[in-house]
Amino acid sequence: MDVDLVQLESSLWVGKKRYRAALTEWHLNWTELDKKNRDKTVSVPVSEIVAVEEGHVEVLPQRSVSEDTDRDFTVFYVKRSSNGSSYGLLWRLGRTQFSCPSRDLRDQWMTQLRIALKTHSPSRPHRLLVFINPFGGKKQGREIYHSLVAPLFELAGVSSHVVVTERANQARDHILKKDLTGFDGVVCVGGDGMFSELLHGVIGRTQQEAGLSEHDPSLQSCDLHIGIIPAGSTDCVCFATVGVNDPVTSALHIIIGDSQPLDVCSVHHRSSLVRYSVSLVGYGFYGDVLAESERHRWMGPLRYDYSGAMVYLSNRSYAGLVQYLPADPQLSNPRDNTRCLSGCSVCSKSTERLFPHSPDASSNYISHFSQFSSDSEGDWVSVEGRFKAVSLTCMSSSCPRSPLGLSPSAHLADGTGDLIIVRDTHPLGFLTFLHRHTSTQDQFDLPFVDVHRVKAVRFSLPPGEKEDEDEERETVNGGGMAEEGERTSRSGSQHHLVERGEERGMANDRRKKDLCGLCCSKPPSVSVWNCDGEILPHTEILCRVHGQLVRLYARGMEDGSATPTRK
Ligand SMILES: CCCCCCCCCCCCC/C=C/[C@@H](O)[C@H](COP(=O)(O)O)NC(=O)CCCCCCCCCCCCCCC
Numbered sequence: 001m002d003v004d005l006v007q008l009e010s011s012l013w014v015g016k017k018r019y020r021a022a023l024t025e026w027h028l029n030w031t032e033l034d035k036k037n038r039d040k041t042v043s044v045p046v047s048e049i050v051a052v053e054e055g056h057v058e059v060l061p062q063r064s065v066s067e068d069t070d071r072d073f074t075v076f077y078v079k080r081s082s083n084g085s086s087y088g089l090l091w092r093l094g095r096t097q098f099s100c101p102s103r104d105l106r107d108q109w110m111t112q113l114r115i116a117l118k119t120h121s122p123s124r125p126h127r128l129l130v131f132i133n134p135f136g137g138k139k140q141g142r143e144i145y146h147s148l149v150a151p152l153f154e155l156a157g158v159s160s161h162v163v164v165t166e167r168a169n170q171a172r173d174h175i176l177k178k179d180l181t182g183f184d185g186v187v188c189v190g191g192d193g194m195f196s197e198l199l200h201g202v203i204g205r206t207q208q209e210a211g212l213s214e215h216d217p218s219l220q221s222c223d224l225h226i227g228i229i230p231a232g233s234t235d236c237v238c239f240a241t242v243g244v245n246d247p248v249t250s251a252l253h254i255i256i257g258d259s260q261p262l263d264v265c266s267v268h269h270r271s272s273l274v275r276y277s278v279s280l281v282g283y284g285f286y287g288d289v290l291a292e293s294e295r296h297r298w299m300g301p302l303r304y305d306y307s308g309a310m311v312y313l314s315n316r317s318y319a320g321l322v323q324y325l326p327a328d329p330q331l332s333n334p335r336d337n338t339r340c341l342s343g344c345s346v347c348s349k350s351t352e353r354l355f356p357h358s359p360d361a362s363s364n365y366i367s368h369f370s371q372f373s374s375d376s377e378g379d380w381v382s383v384e385g386r387f388k389a390v391s392l393t394c395m396s397s398s399c400p401r402s403p404l405g406l407s408p409s410a411h412l413a414d415g416t417g418d419l420i421i422v423r424d425t426h427p428l429g430f431l432t433f434l435h436r437h438t439s440t441q442d443q444f445d446l447p448f449v450d451v452h453r454v455k456a457v458r459f460s461l462p463p464g465e466k467e468d469e470d471e472e473r474e475t476v477n478g479g480g481m482a483e484e485g486e487r488t489s490r491s492g493s494q495h496h497l498v499e500r501g502e503e504r505g506m507a508n509d510r511r512k513k514d515l516c517g518l519c520c521s522k523p524p525s526v527s528v529w530n531c532d533g534e535i536l537p538h539t540e541i542l543c544r545v546h547g548q549l550v551r552l553y554a555r556g557m558e559d560g561s562a563t564p565t566r567k
């Protein structure tokens with residue numbers, strides 16, 4: 001065990017009270033020297049100190065040095081506070097002003113604290129590339145960044161280059177093509193769609209530089225960290241990796257250089273990459289909700305509830321064949337009632353498996369996915385039938401709408417995803433399933449629901465509904481990724497992702513034959529896939545889970561953060 005050696009200890013004043021302050025290797029502690037309050041010690045981990053400044057310094061609402069005495073210093077640090085609601089811990093900027101008996105002692109404290117920060121917080125970012133989507137969520141991205149985040153970055157000495165996006169996919173293309181020398185990480189101010197742009201940019205860029213093809217089963221893990229300042233509609237990735245959707249909390253995780261590895265699912269059509277996903281790849285209900293919600297974007301975040309109700313009332317189900325490659329049932333299972341919390345042991349064991357020779361998990365690796373080449377067809381399990389919803393999620397996908405998420409026991413970084421199959425059922429049954437997402441009741445404890453922990457999933461249509469060749473060609477020429485048509489290959493990159501609008505257009509065209517909105521008398525026989533809030537242009541897909549492919553500035557949900565658990 002590490003011994004927490006004392007580096008500096010002295011008697012200091014905070015306001016009118018005298019404290020015994022001690023800086024150890026890992027903590028800064030101060031205890032009031034008043035007999036009654038002896039055990040009232042404040043202890044701040046060095047890794048959670050945001051900044052140390054000379055004098056009495058204020059930062060909010062504006063930076064000011066109120067009294068510049070040469071015996072004082074101010075320490076800024078992470079302070080946890082309850083959310084006021086039933087879940088999540090908010091992080092706030094704590095500030096304590098210390099007064100020393102002499103200038104010499106003040107200088108010693110400043111020096112020691114700065115050394116401690118350098119030594120014990122080596123992964124803090126120095127320079128960040130920030131993308132703001134001015135139209136995400138309630139359209140407050142710019143204001144959120146400039147009033148709540150930028151002052152904290154400045155205080156912590158993090159410099160940033162800010163790009164306010166003017167079009168969809170600008171952030172992704174910037175990461176794929178521009179010089180990123182000197183940046184430690186990329187940050188988005190927006191929702192899950194903006195995060196997805198950064199995800200595609202970072203993964204694509206990493207493969208380009210490693211000389212790998214994104215269509216192959218093996219991908220190289222990414223060095224560049226991703227930060228999310230939540231300013232979107234669902235903000236599921238932020239919520240599930242931080243525990244709360246709060247710009248200040250996320251900014252503080254970025255500043256202290258927290259690192260949370262994350263599993264990523266690659267979605268393929270006929271052996272070509274279509275997109276990546278971290279939260280939801282969903283067919284049936286979630287696909288229909290997304291398709292419907294795009295027509296009501298003007299409603300803002302409420303569009304999902306409105307469209308959810310409309311789609312629910314249309315009471316659809318779809319035929320198909322779902323196949324999956326089960327994960328090792330010895331390691332964990334989706335109904336074991338555990339929660340993936342900060343420092344999760346299931347995810348740590350997975351890190352050891354994925355990085356067997358590296359004491360430092362930050363070094364790159366190439367995941368070889370032997371299961372895709374060597375596992376025989378016989379290892380795949382098939383389920384054929386009519387489904388209300390087929391969903392794959394690499395993590396719990398908790399969000400304010402569903403605090404425990406699509407799969408409450410899923411792990412952020414264990415190299416597996418959870419496949420949730422909801423077979424056709426009566427409307428009340430399906431409503432019960434949906435409603436259980438909003439409470440602690442088990443949504444998998446229903447006779448028409450199955451959940452499996454998987455490494456890969458395939459979906460195909462019944463023979464009568466196959467995606468025909470003509471349609472395929474139409475899709476490719478329309479800008480899809482399936483083949484290297486002239487519009488699909490982007491110069492200087494292996495990226496073939498289609499633009500959002502085109503993608504949606506194609507997918508919706510595909511359904512026009514049998515679908516005219518929700519009022520149609522003939523129910524559609526084919527749904528669309530919702531891939532983290534994007535409609536996929538194909539119905540028949542293969543998904544592979546890549547363990548810990550990217551890293552976020554986060555640490556997972558913290559224990560004791562009053563996250564609800566199942567009864
Ligand atoms: C009866 C209440 C039912 C509540 C059901 C809640 C299920 C919540 C699952 C949330 C999964 C989230 C996965 C994340 C997806 C996001 O990537 C993605 C993009 O987000 P962005 O716009 O911020 O960029 N978001 C989505 O695709 C949104 C999916 C949201 C589905 C919400 C469905 C609401 C259903 C309401 C049903 C109401 C039935 C009423 C009957 C009269």
Ligand SMILES: Nc1ncnc2c1ncn2[C@@H]1O[C@H](COP(=O)(O)OP(=O)(O)O)[C@@H](O)[C@H]1O
Pocket residue numbers: 132133134135136137138164165166167168169189190191192193194195197231232233234235500
């Ligand atoms: N300047 C822009 N104009 C239009 N669309 C944009 C712009 N910047 C980003 N986008 C796109 O908007 C979509 C939604 O953004 P997001 O930030 O996720 O908000 P929301 O959560 O409300 O959907 C993203 O998929 C992103 O690609």
Ligand SMILES: [Ca+2]
Pocket residue numbers: 263394395410411412413414415416417
């Ligand atoms: Ca996982």
